[in-house]
Amino acid sequence: MKRVFSGVKPTGHLTLGNYLGAMRRWSGVDQHEADALFCIVDLHALTVDHDPGRVRRLSRQAATLLLAAGLDPKLCTVFVQSHVDEHARLSYLLECVATDGEMRRMIQYKEKAAAERARGGSVRLSLLTYPVLMAADILAYGTDEVPVGDDQTQHVELTRDLAVRFNQRYGHTFVVPRATRPEVAARVMNLQEPTSKMGKSDDAGPGIVYLLDEPEVIRKKVMRAVTDSGRDVAYDRDGRPGVSNLLEILAACEGGNPEGLAGVYESYGSLKKDTAEAVVELLRPVQQRHKELCADPAYVEGVLREGAEKAREMARPRVDTAYRAIGLLPAG
Numbered sequence: 176m177k178r179v180f181s182g183v184k185p186t187g188h189l190t191l192g193n194y195l196g197a198m199r200r201w202s203g204v205d206q207h208e209a210d211a212l213f214c215i216v217d218l219h220a221l222t223v224d225h226d227p228g229r230v231r232r233l234s235r236q237a238a239t240l241l242l243a244a245g246l247d248p249k250l251c252t253v254f255v256q257s258h259v260d261e262h263a264r265l266s267y268l269l270e271c272v273a274t275d276g277e278m279r280r281m282i283q284y285k286e287k288a289a290a291e292r293a294r295g296g297s298v299r300l301s302l303l304t305y306p307v308l309m310a311a312d313i314l315a316y317g318t319d320e321v322p323v324g325d326d327q328t329q330h331v332e333l334t335r336d337l338a339v340r341f342n343q344r345y346g347h348t349f350v351v352p353r354a355t356r357p358e359v360a361a362r363v364m365n366l367q368e369p370t371s372k373m374g375k376s377d378d379a380g381p382g383i384v385y386l387l388d389e390p391e392v393i394r395k396k397v398m399r400a401v402t403d404s405g406r407d408v409a410y411d412r413d414g415r416p417g418v419s420n421l422l423e424i425l426a427a428c429e430g431g432n433p434e435g436l437a438g439v440y441e442s443y444g445s446l447k448k449d450t451a452e453a454v455v456e457l458l459r460p461v462q463q464r465h466k467e468l469c470a471d472p473a474y475v476e477g478v479l480r481e482g483a484e485k486a487r488e489m490a491r492p493r494v495d496t497a498y499r500a501i502g503l504l505p506a507g
């Protein structure tokens with residue numbers, strides 16, 4: 176059975192982008208057709224200015240939402256990255272395989288480092304090495320497939336390069352993984368700025384639909400989405416980013432494809448209305464289940480505890496092998 180691994184950072188409230196780009200497939204095909212692990216990658220949340228209490232809260236919330244979105248601990252492994260030491264252990268070895276030039280070329284690093292500097296802040300070293308930790312997350316488990324949104328493609332490519340390089344230098348140790356992306360909505364855009372990704376953000380985010388937004392809030396955000404200067408509804412991601420984003424969201428919610436849906440609508444207003452309702456209906460069961468799970472925090476904690484135990488068992492042998500292969504003396 177193939178092995179699938181993916182993760183989500185507890186850096187903000189989860190969004191419709193997270194759901195459509197990644198999480199929805201995790202609870203759909205991935206957990207049913209693969210031996211799958213899903214991780215709240217909390218160490219990654221420390222790469223930018225952070226508030227410890229908030230990271231803790233968001234980690235718990237992300238775990239609860241993953242279960243609410245349908246991850247079934249009987250079918251897959253759900254755990255928190257920092258509960259399994261193997262990630263950090265392997266990350267160091269991979270830092271000895273990666274180059275500093277390679278890290279500096281990462282688009283996400285360049286963007287986030289620039290934003291941090293623009294705010295007058297300093298850039299944490301862990302922001303630079305972050306993709307190596309991500310590679311360790313993936314490689315520790317012999318992962319075949321990594322279901323992620325578009326923005327993570329470059330990091331998975333780096334992971335492949337590191338796996339191949341390690342294997343060539345020190346003997347076959349790692350499976351070379353590949354990224355898989357959803358057919359539509361691999362990059363959900365911000366509703367107010369349709370040329371930027373819908374990312375988690377600290378502010379209220381009028382262009383960001385959060386998974387826990389009330390239906391009325393979702394409707395308002397979608398109805399106020401920035402559209403383009405044309406009048407007809409056409410699918411053209413470069414020329415008509417606002418409308419195309421709505422068509423992709425609608426297609427992802429209801430099935431069908433964005434080009435086909437473009438032909439169905441004559442006005443932006445009706446497209447927005449249907450998209451808003453489709454998102455509300457898509458998220459309704461997730462929100463309902465989230466509410467139920469919030470009343471039972473012991474259950475969520477139990478899932479994470481068992482998940483970490485299972486993950487440790489899975490990761491340790493491969494990471495031990497890597498330690499030996501690279502030349503470190505076994506403890507005996």
Ligand code: AMP
Nearest residue numbers: 184192193196197323324361362363373
């Ligand atoms: P992050 O929020 O960066 O931890 O991302 C968790 C997962 O959600 C990754 O697989 C991302 O690629 C995916 N993702 C995040 N934002 C979006 C978006 N706007 N559109 C599609 N996928 C996304």
Ligand code: TRP
Nearest residue numbers: 180181182183184216309312313
């Ligand atoms: N870097 C990913 C993101 O920002 C999160 C992540 C960390 C991840 N480790 C991973 C995703 C391993 C897939 C596999 O979205």
